[in-house]
Amino acid sequence: MQIIKEPHKLTAIIKSYKKRGKTIGFVPTMGALHNGHVSLIKKARKENNIVVLSIFVNPTQFGPKEDYKKYPRNFSRDSAIAKKTGVDIIFAPEVKDIYKSGFSTYIEETNLSHILEGAIRPDHFRGVTTVVLKLFNTVQPDISYFGQKDYQQAVIIKKMVKDLNLDTEIKVLPTVREKDSLAQSSRNIYLNKEERKSAIVLYSSLIYAKELIENGLTDAEEIKKRMRETITKERLAKIDYIEIREPETLQPVKKITREVVILLAVKFGKVRLIDNVIMN
């Protein structure tokens, strides 16, 4: 396994692989690898000749009051997981390699980026699309792998790929969960014991909504109301949003007659968690 820091060096290596007809699978991460990441790496391993994992805590996608500084970083642990899971190249640039002095060019997705997560985190998706495009240009992947847990992010990246004629495929893999159903996330370690216990209400409320729909309820407002009641029973839970949306446009749905995505964001103390399910 190679560890590369400089973008231009990585691109040179990738190009030499491509010249020999090798395909490139790419898993972009901010490190703090968990089983969700592992599932992405394993899928990339199966489907490509070369697997590149990037580890970069991207400052431009954090708001000024967010956890950029304390975001968990543990390169030796991540690197061991990567090696064990079959990664060929870790791309681990420093901030100054990605955002050179005088950096001034951003990718702005203008429709989907300022709703839901984007309403609460104004520049978040601009940071995400900008760094992901830069990573794509550096890694030149045939296929890139993202987790469904960050549903809106995946939708926006797919939109960027389509809008900007990027010659790469995006695959979104199912959320990997803890035994008690909590979606795996690098931020789960911020939860104290009590908050951690309460946090299972995210998925249980989503499953509850799923059951309601399967039993014939189609009124989105009613479903959201019942989810809200369920979550509010957890003393530590503070709801940011519960939304039922069209899966691609993320537009609100009133009456559920076809596929929807149910998304929610809930705070436990200072820790904000998101989760979602797709309902066919």
Place this chain on the structure above:
Amino acid sequence: MQIIKEPHKLTAIIKSYKKRGKTIGFVPTMGALHNGHVSLIKKARKENNIVVLSIFVNPTQFGPKEDYKKYPRNFSRDSAIAKKTGVDIIFAPEVKDIYKSGFSTYIEETNLSHILEGAIRPDHFRGVTTVVLKLFNTVQPDISYFGQKDYQQAVIIKKMVKDLNLDTEIKVLPTVREKDSLAQSSRNIYLNKEERKSAIVLYSSLIYAKELIENGLTDAEEIKKRMRETITKERLAKIDYIEIREPETLQPVKKITREVVILLAVKFGKVRLIDNVIMN
């Protein structure tokens, strides 16, 4: 010579060339080809195996009151010039192929795009960077060719390429001029006879500035003042701006001690012309 309309078809052809080790030279244009474009095509022809010329009048770089609708379009003439000059592929997409319904992702260069031309044409460079990135992703060129006449555009595109880790080279070729020194431009045909005659003051004032600097004048304000006096003598000329700037950052220069670019924009009736010289 092939003529291709659909972006994905062009990308497929390009990829098959690349697999065979061919290099791709790219000349992006809005059509209405003149000798400036011809010089770019000829250079691309010399330096690459395959030459792609795009012809696309890009709506997103025109302001609401600008000449998008009446911008000169003459595909059969352009196509004949392209063939004669050695183009292998004309990429001539329709607007709906480039901006699909629901298009929402833009490239925003934030430092250089709102000064000079960008101060007068607020969304112009956003439209330029967005379409150029889309074209680059579609054509996947080794080298792309731009004219120095649109100096600020060339600087911004180079900045985008650097900031976004694009794996392509940008070459900027000297402005090609009419016999009387007017920079070749597709918009010159808008000038009436009298305006056309007056328009040579653009370059003559730039040459005058060059002489002043060569003779030891270093005060940018004084040089601009003398240029203004020269241009104002032309009854039909209305100055938008005369600026002396640092060539890469486009920041104002007060005392000329090293390389600068002198840029100006002048209106003749309803026709707005730009020109520039680089002073070593």
